[in-house]
Amino acid sequence: MTDAHDLLFKTLSDPTRRAIFERLCRGGEQTVGALTTHAGVSQPAVSKHLGILKHAGLVRDRHEGRQTHYSAQLGALAPLVDWTKEMASFWESRFDDLEDLLRRMDQ
Amino acid sequence: MTDAHDLLFKTLSDPTRRAIFERLCRGGEQTVGALTTHAGVSQPAVSKHLGILKHAGLVRDRHEGRQTHYSAQLGALAPLVDWTKEMASFWESRFDDLEDLLRRMDQ
DNA sequence: TCAATCCATAGCCAACGGGTTATTGATTTT
């Protein structure tokens, strides 16, 4: 029930939280303070989101003095990629729009 | 704010709803009754989930007499694939586990 | 025509989730 897919989809379904993750993907490691500046919500809210992201394996934290640096863990997205591929595989050559999707997936 | 990514992640974040979508991907077109049999929730609950899936473009419905047939629309997953690829692109050659992810994505 | 079936909608309720302010612990800075 609480499998990997669930955890990933649930974690990424909140826009604020996803924005934090996106920022970490774009900009690399950042402190809670830096993230809070752009998050549009309070510092406790950001900390809570980071905790959830960490629980899903999507970020790492590194303590340095009184600040905590967070960084994205791209590998955690693998189950999501696998799930999408699995859904696509069920459809092998069933519909035309499969072509388009496969083109996107293969780059 | 309510962009395509949001709608997709939110729609797929519920396990019951995702299970319905997965079933449609695996088994192709099915009626509400058939889906209800395996969903583990009431028929109205299934109808509600189907409505949400439809709103996200993930399923189509086809009316035939008094029954409604639903089928998955794989193409709607494209934004999800694109988002994942975008996140990965931000990380180009930053970490070792990128290798692994790219291997999965390229099949 | 009347009964039965299929699905959607309405209305309700309990649980969850994301936000806030207040506070605490830990580390710097003065």
Added chain:
DNA sequence: AAAATCAATAACCCGTTGGCTATGGATTGA
């Protein structure tokens, strides 16, 4: 040593969500 800064936790609030039962509209079968 005292003050200030940083991040996490606690306690709380409120809107959303996912479930249910009850009902209705449409179609099919008797």
